[in-house]
Amino acid sequence: MSDSPAEQVDVGALYRQYAPMVLRRVRQFVGTADAEEATHDVFLRALERSSSFRAESSPATWLYRLATNYCINRIRDQKRRRELLAEHGPMVFGRPERASNQEASVFLSELWSALDPELALIGTLYYVDGMTTQEIGRVVGCSDRTVANRLKTLAAKAREAAGGAS
Amino acid sequence: MKPPLTSEVFGRDGHLLELAVSRSLCEPVSAAFRRQIDAHVAECSACREVFEAIEEADAAVTLEPPAWLLKAAEGDGPAPATADRSGGQVIELAEGRRRRRWVAAAASLAVAATALFVLVPRGGAPTPEDADQLRRKSSALDLEVYVHDGERARLAADGTIVHEGDRAGFRIWPRRDGHLMIVGVDARQDVYLCYPQRAKGQSTTIKATASPIVVNEAVRFDDQLGAEHLFALICDEPFTLADLAPQLRRAASGATIQEDAPALRAGCVQKRLVLDKRATGGER
Structure with missing residues (x-):
């Protein structure tokens, strides 16, 4: 199989079919004003990383992961994070309609800079999206056992950040 | 007997995952997947509201890929830096004309x-x-x-x-x-x-x-x-x-x-x- 993105992914078709979903997803993290730019960037990443598209994963799942990863990395930028917090407050990190998620995502946001990208992604999918470990494994591309172990690591880091025993 | 909840459709709280709703709306899914979505939406008002909100939000958006992205997909040069992107959805006003009319009757098309x-x-x-x-x-x-x-x-x-x-x-x-x-x-x-x-x-x-x-x-x-x-x-x-x-x-x-x-x-x-x-x- 060629590594040429152009030969593997029809980005135009992908964009027309999935851009509303990606736009909606990135709005949960970056705010509406930046969502358009972020959506474009996600599809650019899809183009650049088309080789990461696994045949067993649906395009929606793949783009969902790319979009979430993109947003996490964007938020990990400390300067950007401060701007977002100042502009939108903690709501930007989660789904405002679920109070418990707000608390979890605010807490996660505090940990963001200390987490590696995959751990942040798994934490987001678990605490913010409420996914099961099996589904996280499907999205991220690892076993649910790996996900469970990563969640234990995340919990330990959270305890440490909260001042408890690690 | 109800079928078991599957992790690709339901979250840990037993409600529909947003990703599952998105998939059901924007790509072909298996009959079993769709049946689980439909059955849950029929009996769970919270998920029905979420489903309808997502459906409406997506339906209200019609997006075309920006020209620079299509060019990049064709291998016609790298994607431009964010500030240099034009021809997409955001107008970057020309220097010195930042306050120009950008939508006028004659130019609306x-x-x-x-x-x-x-x-x-x-x-x-x-x-x-x-x-x-x-x-x-x-x-x-x-x-x-x-x-x-x-x-x-x-x-x-x-x-x-x-x-x-x-x-x-x-x-x-x-x-x-x-x-x-x-x-x-x-x-x-x-x-x-x-x-x-x-x-x-x-x-x-x-x-x-x-x-x-x-x-x-x-x-x-x-x-x-x-x-x-x-x-x-x-x-x-x-x-x-x-x-x-x-x-x-x-x-x-x-x-x-x-x-x-x-x-x-x-x-x-x-x-x-x-x-x-x-x-x-x-x-x-």
């Missing part, structure tokens, strides 16, 4: 490919007074205009002071089916299209919704100062901007901010908002 996205902020929630104004249920159509001045977005009302360069986004609440258009008329009586910008001056079909929907296009105000009239219309039959322009000009010229505009067209419902556009740096 050319503007079709340069829609801006609406700027309804999560963090900039309307005040209770605003919300009360927004939730009027007396008419078949409500229009909400959000104005973003580069720093924050706010909900506009009649007489709200706006400035050249501000961006206006729209949220509508159609309570009847029909054909929709949002248009503006500035103080020079220039008529310009706000939505749908990609339809080349044609109205777009719209279905009644249970809640307001965000319009995925916005406009940036030019330097023509004075009263800026914004109209949203839903009509029984399809119509064009050209059909409406004379009535719009008359309505805009004959009405002050306090007066309501007369009905523009038979078989239509309309909402109008009149903003007070001033030079940048003036009163807010």
